[in-house]
Amino acid sequence: MFVLIGWTVIVGCVVGSFVAVGGHVVALLQPFELLCIFGAAIGAFVVSNPTSTLKKTMQTFPKIFKGGDYTKEKYLALIALLYELRKEGMMALEADVDAPESSPTFQKYEHVMADHHLLEFIVDYLRMMSAGNVNAMEMQDLMDEELETYHTESSIAANAIQKMADGLPAFGIVSAVMGVVHTMGSVGAPPAVLGEMIAAALVGTFLGILLAYGFVGPRADLLNAKGASEAKPFQCVKAVLLASMNGYVPTVAVEFGRKVLFTADRPTFKELDEAARATKMPKSA
Numbered sequence: 001m002f003v004l005i006g007w008t009v010i011v012g013c014v015v016g017s018f019v020a021v022g023g024h025v026v027a028l029l030q031p032f033e034l035l036c037i038f039g040a041a042i043g044a045f046v047v048s049n050p051t052s053t054l055k056k057t058m059q060t061f062p063k064i065f066k067g068g069d070y071t072k073e074k075y076l077a078l079i080a081l082l083y084e085l086r087k088e089g090m091m092a093l094e095a096d097v098d099a100p101e102s103s104p105t106f107q108k109y110e111h112v113m114a115d116h117h118l119l120e121f122i123v124d125y126l127r128m129m130s131a132g133n134v135n136a137m138e139m140q141d142l143m144d145e146e147l148e149t150y151h152t153e154s155s156i157a158a159n160a161i162q163k164m165a166d167g168l169p170a171f172g173i174v175s176a177v178m179g180v181v182h183t184m185g186s187v188g189a190p191p192a193v194l195g196e197m198i199a200a201a202l203v204g205t206f207l208g209i210l211l212a213y214g215f216v217g218p219r220a221d222l223l224n225a226k227g228a229s230e231a232k233p234f235q236c237v238k239a240v241l242l243a244s245m246n247g248y249v250p251t252v253a254v255e256f257g258r259k260v261l262f263t264a265d266r267p268t269f270k271e272l273d274e275a276a277r278a279t280k281m282p283k284s285a
Helices: 002-020 031-048 051-059 072-087 090-098 110-114 116-131 136-154 156-184 191-245 250-259 269-278
Strands: none
Touching: 002 191, 031 156, 031 191, 051 156, 072 110, 072 116, 072 191, 072 250, 072 269, 090 116, 110 116, 116 136, 116 191, 136 156, 136 191, 156 191, 191 250, 250 269
């Protein structure tokens, strides 16, 4: 929703200011200039990226129109799950991690069960903790490596799109130069005709810059921001589990997880305490 609003504001302000000073919108309608710029940029994008990156980039199109998946309520539920798992005995924990799909504890948290990567992250490290043959420092190093890999994978599409945005102004110049060459070949034409041809050539530079900084570049920034937001649940899990391994009781360990969250999504201490207490009651309570 906000993406569409932003694009509308960009087009409205740019075109509106042009019209306000007496410009004619028709002069900006240069489909062949757009074909030259955007077509060349897409061609360069395809040539410079492997098939896996192209697929990842295509999969991001719906993501730019979606809001954040994780809300304060979901973070509360995630931390409550971690609290509930850590206050259970080791025998019960082993049963949970061996078959989370049939675990009564996991089944209460549908959004975690629906997130395959997050569920796998939780289960894998709980399994290692229950085995008892790894210390907190080794666990932290392994978690850091996995989260770094996750960050690298999640930024592949954003980085590719940003490179495309960086190239658009250059392709706009290419289009403008081609227009100037065409104009110079018609130097004997009347001044009015030459003026239109020069204006059309300059639109190429305008379109390249507008597409780069108004549409394509911001999309890469948005994907990077979403990637950082999507990594927070994993960082929350990491903080809670490492605190548990360092000997903190579950009520204190979950506080470590709460503190790593962005302030806009971070539940208060009281909200977290109430969510933890609720785990001691039947779900219907």
